Structure formats: structure tokens, C-alpha cells
Amino acid sequence: MDGDFEEPDEWYGSDPDPVMNTWYDAEQASIPMRYQIEDRYDYPWPYDGNLRTASEESEIIIIIGSNTSCLNLDFQGYCNGPLQDGTAYRYQFRGYTEGGYTDTLLSEPISTVPKANLTWLWILLGVLGGLLLAAVIILGVIYFMRLHPDFFSKKSDNHLKGNENPMTITGEESVHKKPKHSKPVKLSKYDEYFNMMCADMEFRFSEEYEELRNVGRDQSWLVAELPSNKGKNRYTNILPYDRTRLQLEETEGDETSDYINANWIPGFNSQTEFIATQGPLPGTKDDFWRMIWEYDVKTIVMVTQCTERER
Structure with a gap:
């Protein structure tokens, strides 16, 4: 056994062994405690009646803390149990002869690796x-x-x-309210749907149209209400929005000559695919044809009757 042995005051007899604490005892203790990890080990060399000399050395490798079976609570004997993380240990060996045993000096403190801080x-x-x-x-x-x-x-x-316009609405009449009667119609059922809408003197069409009264009320039409433009509107409650109104080219430096009661309407290919405008008044018929010319309109569709409400 390698190590420097203390010079014993006396040799203990070979029969009695000192009773030491076990690994389990040390684990349960609240203070550091010396404990023994293995039972007495008898080296199995062949004894021929002669004592070994100092030159006849043998090596035994002991890995301290390698036995995980010590965690079994039923096991109470000496056991080479796992060492605690981040803890300093000192060790010593005990050597036996026929005359007794003695212990080596305690080693310098050796610390285990601290437990990883996650x-x-x-x-x-x-x-x-x-x-x-x-x-x-x-x-x-x-x-x-x-x-x-x-x-x-x-x-x-x-x-x-929205609040700049006196006709701005809020609450249940908001433009964001989903219309009651509006819903997609399959092309294969359009004829049936159209006939149903036309029944009872087109009452259902009237219902849908009434829902349009509140659409767009949260948008402004300030330009349409300028004193110079009011006379260009056929109806005072059907005005183009500031954000989507169509603008004509100004003439002779007149800043108000770009106004016409017309709005851009998005289509399948563009946000400015269609133009919706009022029927021209005697004073706006020139503006109407200027619009047709300037925007190269190819098709004009009239969607109202020639006479409505006796006008």
C-alpha cells in the first residue's frame, strides 16, 4: 500500500478492527464526519512462509466514490458511496500486518467538481x-x-x-356593422336569387339599399362641401369621399375646377377600375365630358331611370 505511515504508538492486534462510521452515516450527519469505504482487504498473494521485502511492491487502484449501490437504504455496511459535488475531502489508508495495523497521514484536501449551476x-x-x-x-x-x-x-x-364631418355616425350605425341581408350568391343560383329579390315589388332590393345609407359615413367629404362645389352636387347627401374622389385637371388656375361628383371604385384588376358619378347637371355637363376625355373612358353605363320621382 503506497503512502507514508504514521509511526504508531503501539501496534494493535490483528484481531480487533476499529469500528468506523459508514458512508451512510456521513451522508446523514450535519457536520463533516470521517467514514470508512471498504471492509478490511486481504491481499491474495501466495504466502510461502517468508515476509515480503520492500522491493516487492504491488499496486491496487481504488476509485473513491464509485459505488452507486450505496444509495440503497437497505444497505448499511461499509460502502464506497458517491461523493458530494463541490466538497473538499481528505483520505488516508490503513495497512495491516500480522502484528496489527496503522494509518497513513491524511492527504491534502481534494475538492470535487461543483454541481453545475443551471x-x-x-x-x-x-x-x-x-x-x-x-x-x-x-x-x-x-x-x-x-x-x-x-x-x-x-x-x-x-x-x-370622421369627426370633422357633421354626418359622422357611431355605435350600431357604424359602417363596420355587417349588413343583415347581404351575402354571397353562387353563380348557379343567381337566377333564383334575382327572382326572389324582385318579388313583392322588389321589396328585398329596397331592404338592401336602405342598409347602404350608413355605409361610408365615417369618411370625410370636405371638398364636396366647399361653397364653390356645393352647386355641382345633384344631391346634398350623395357626395364623393375626399380619399377616393376623382380629380380633374385644373383649368385657368382655378383650384376648384378639379372637382366633380365622382368616386373611384375598385375592381378585379385595379383600385381605380371603375368610376361612379352622378347624372350631370346643366352646370356640370362640361365637367362630365372632360372626365370622359381625360380618363379615356370607353364605356358609359347608366344605372338609373331617365325619370325618377317625376324628375
């Missing part, structure tokens, strides 16, 4: 998770804005301009 790891994972979530939200907002580029501008315009 707190910083959880903090790091939390920070990375937060950054990842923020990136996902930002990408989602960017994607949404690409799909709906006018969403926020419309909200802002409605908020700023």
Missing part, C-alpha cells in the same frame, strides 16, 4: 425565447402590413377625419 442557463434561454418571440411578432406585423398596406392609414384617417 440558473444562468435558464436566464439565457428566457432571454433567447423573448427575443425569438419579439422577432416572430415583428415578422407577423410586417407580413400583415404587406397583405393590408392601407390598414393603419385607414384607421388613422377615420379617426382624424
